[in-house]
Amino acid sequence: MKRTLLTPLALVAGLALVAPQVLPEYYVTLANYIGLYSLVALGMVLLTGIGGLTSFGQAAFVGIGAYATAVLSTSYGLSPWLGLLAGLLITGGIALLLGVLTLRLSGHYLPIGTLAWGLSLFYLFGNLPNLGGFGGISNLPNIALFGWTIDSSADFSLAIWALVAAAIWLIGNLLDSREGRAIRALKGGTVMAEAMGVNTARSKLAIFVVAALLAALSGWLYAHLQRFVNPTPFSITMGIEYLFMIVLGGAASLGGALFGAALVTVLKQWLQDLLPHVFGQGGNFETIFFGALIILCLQYARDGLWPLLAARLPQRRRAAAELEVPVEAAALPRREALPANQPLLQAEGLVKRFGGLVANNNMGLTVNSGEITALIGPNGAGKSTLFNLLTGLLPLTSGEIRFRGERIDGLSSRRIARLGVSRTFQHVRLLPQMSVLENVALGAHMRGESGLLCASLHLEREEEARLLAEAARQIERVGLKEHLFDAAGSLPLGKQRIVEIARALSSDPYLLLLDEPAAGLRHLEKQALAELLGKLREEGMGVLLVEHDMDFVMGMADQVVVMEFGQKLAEGLPQQIQDDPAVLAAYLGGVE
Structure with missing residues (x-):
């Protein structure tokens, strides 16, 4: 700016x-x-x-x-x-x-x-x-x-x-x-x-x-x-x-x-x-x-x-030095790592009604640290509604959600995010005129403390350098370093989804919720995303993802939850889900 x-x-x-x-x-x-x-x-x-x-x-x-x-x-x-x-x-x-x-x-x-x-x-x-x-x-x-x-x-x-x-x-x-x-x-x-x-x-x-x-x-x-x-x-x-x-x-x-x-x-x-x-x-x-x-x-x-x-006025070309990010800035403090296979998110008896429409009915699931849980089901099954319930964007009609043992149903999405839950959206929500770097830095917002007066007087430069450096590291981590200063709206849809993942990672979450992250990605990009999610799993992060690409899901998920008409149809290991006759009939194309 x-x-x-x-x-x-x-x-x-x-x-x-x-x-x-x-x-x-x-x-x-x-x-x-x-x-x-x-x-x-x-x-x-x-x-x-x-x-x-x-x-x-x-x-x-x-x-x-x-x-x-x-x-x-x-x-x-x-x-x-x-x-x-x-x-x-x-x-x-x-x-x-x-x-x-x-x-x-x-x-x-x-x-x-x-x-x-x-x-x-x-x-x-x-x-x-x-x-x-x-x-x-x-x-x-x-x-x-x-x-x-x-x-x-x-x-x-x-x-x-x-x-x-x-x-x-x-x-x-x-x-x-x-x-x-x-x-x-x-x-x-x-x-x-x-x-x-x-x-x-x-x-x-x-x-x-x-x-x-x-x-x-x-x-x-x-x-x-x-x-x-x-x-x-x-x-x-x-x-x-x-x-x-x-x-x-x-x-x-x-x-x-x-x-x-x-x-x-x-x-x-x-x-x-x-x-x-x-x-x-x-x-x-x-x-x-x-x-x-x-x-x-x-x-x-x-x-x-x-x-x-x-x-129409002559534009001054920015020197390369002006486009550099202070990657040597001190790293931001990180949350304490959690042991693997510990319950992170537990949802029981979730019900969400919109008037006479029941979008989720007695829905429940558990996501553990160091595991990838996939949520699948046909369009209209209630998956995105469930995401919005888990992250506080929608209020529950009834039920209970716990994160690391603490009740979070009834909390605002902002307070849930501060506990260590971050997410992407089914329909990409980026600020198109802002650069990729600034969009991703927005994800690290709650890791800074400087207020309005410090910002106006330019007294927060050290903290700002650390936030931008963190954003740059996450952008490089997801493979978009060459787009650091591009306007986010100029990227193709698939890369915009990857920018959203980098933004979510900038908050240093315990739990990452990804809503159709592979939609719009080409084969090699899906492979890179799978490698990234594998690294996050090794670091102890819990991942809950909604995805329609069954090859992508079955190749990397530790647990799979299937939804139909707002209810849980099945839950288990990927191979168990692929062999379940009810799932095959409802979603995977029927039994041969």
């Missing part, structure tokens, strides 16, 4: 240093507003474009930051810096509360929820007498820093764009870390992330609060730039404009936040001057133009205009 910071940081440096020297006052002021909007848009990129959480209420957080400093500096005579601190604290507290309440919503309910509290806060600003009502608060003091009074457009330009550069650096660091991979996994689906040990609820709340704090910072700067605050700039209409900025610029790119803020700000100013002459009267005609532009962008440039522009 670090290479993606160079262009936006160069743009920021150019605007901060050159604009006040060569541009007229009007354009410097316009650039300052672009910087203010960029701060909010950067938070929106993190929240919406990368995290997949749509919010219409960011303008309200801008308002909280603005009103906090306005009230404290005018009514109580306190320093604007105390106003900034108060604004951030109040915004953080409100964002935390609203996040806990609204981030539980999904689908279209989440943006509707943000719309509701955005409207509520807007009317709160206008109806509280202590906030000046809709008339607002005026005569805010200037900001002073070590004897430097920030009172001109040129002074504000340096301050605003320095903070924009800092925000880009901090967010870039965050995304290039263990926490950043967890955040980028949110948009691809929380099921996989939770199975890898990611606390997705905490990650969502974290980016929600970070986006709110950036908005409050923008509001603080806006209040002292204008030296006047009223509710109008913090309405839902402005919240929609912030969304316009990242959709047009590029919802998942930091450069897109800057480009989108500049595009919307300049176009809005230009259209407000031009359109009244076209239509012969005043009005918000620019909204119609932006609506049409958004529709065109969603049709022909869904990733935004900045990625299209950046793709």
Whole structure:
């Protein structure tokens, strides 16, 4: 991710240093507003474009930051810096509360929820007498820093764009870390992330609060730039404009936040001057133009205009040193090895009902350490449902699951993963735009400890090197070293399944659950997979696999469990299963 910071940081440096020297006052002021909007848009990129959480209420957080400093500096005579601190604290507290309440919503309910509290806060600003009502608060003091009074457009330009550069650096660091991979996994689906040990609820709340704090910072700067605050700039209409900025610029790119803020700000100013002459009267005609532009962008440039522009700029070739993984980094701590042939997973009387459909009925099995247990049966037999029950993705209707003697039914998939259970999925769940290395490193997420602040300040480099080195070792172990830096989505399906196995192994599990791992593999690739599973068995790992390739299963499984119509049909050694008349009739093609 670090290479993606160079262009936006160069743009920021150019605007901060050159604009006040060569541009007229009007354009410097316009650039300052672009910087203010960029701060909010950067938070929106993190929240919406990368995290997949749509919010219409960011303008309200801008308002909280603005009103906090306005009230404290005018009514109580306190320093604007105390106003900034108060604004951030109040915004953080409100964002935390609203996040806990609204981030539980999904689908279209989440943006509707943000719309509701955005409207509520807007009317709160206008109806509280202590906030000046809709008339607002005026005569805010200037900001002073070590004897430097920030009172001109040129002074504000340096301050605003320095903070924009800092925000880009901090967010870039965050995304290039263990926490950043967890955040980028949110948009691809929380099921996989939770199975890898990611606390997705905490990650969502974290980016929600970070986006709110950036908005409050923008509001603080806006209040002292204008030296006047009223509710109008913090309405839902402005919240929609912030969304316009990242959709047009590029919802998942930091450069897109800057480009989108500049595009919307300049176009809005230009259209407000031009359109009244076209239509012969005043009005918000620019909204119609932006609506049409958004529709065109969603049709022909869904990733935004900045990625299209950046793709046409000269690309710097990365040196080989930049692509090296610190394999010499110290190895991560490993779980204590277990003796072979000890019960790892014991499931008894498992029942799962979906309304009137019984997907699993009195199902049970045992998986031992140092053994490979195969789960076979026709399509629709309930095998994947059983996998989801064992890993906590689905709740049991009744029954009992024990892992190393401890009851785990009722635990979340994240807590089960932390006990030492890892898995792959029937339908591959990778993050296609991320590299193979980053996808596999996501599997080692719970083996790291550095949090959001350490990641943003780049204080977790040693731990990050160890996580990436572990991921690289697992990728080499499964035979995909040459694809280390390839986008995971560019690989054929069979190799994507192998990437999932490497990701699962990165968590250092006791028990590995593989859902159709050989599907899509060629003969030699199946042989390599069989050799890998044999090595895992020798290391004492337990393996439970679902597979339809009977040659593959019978050649390597220690125990075979056969399912039909959600129930156990047979269980035993591979040869016993191949000779069982009931299994032959139900699944293996009948008795000759």
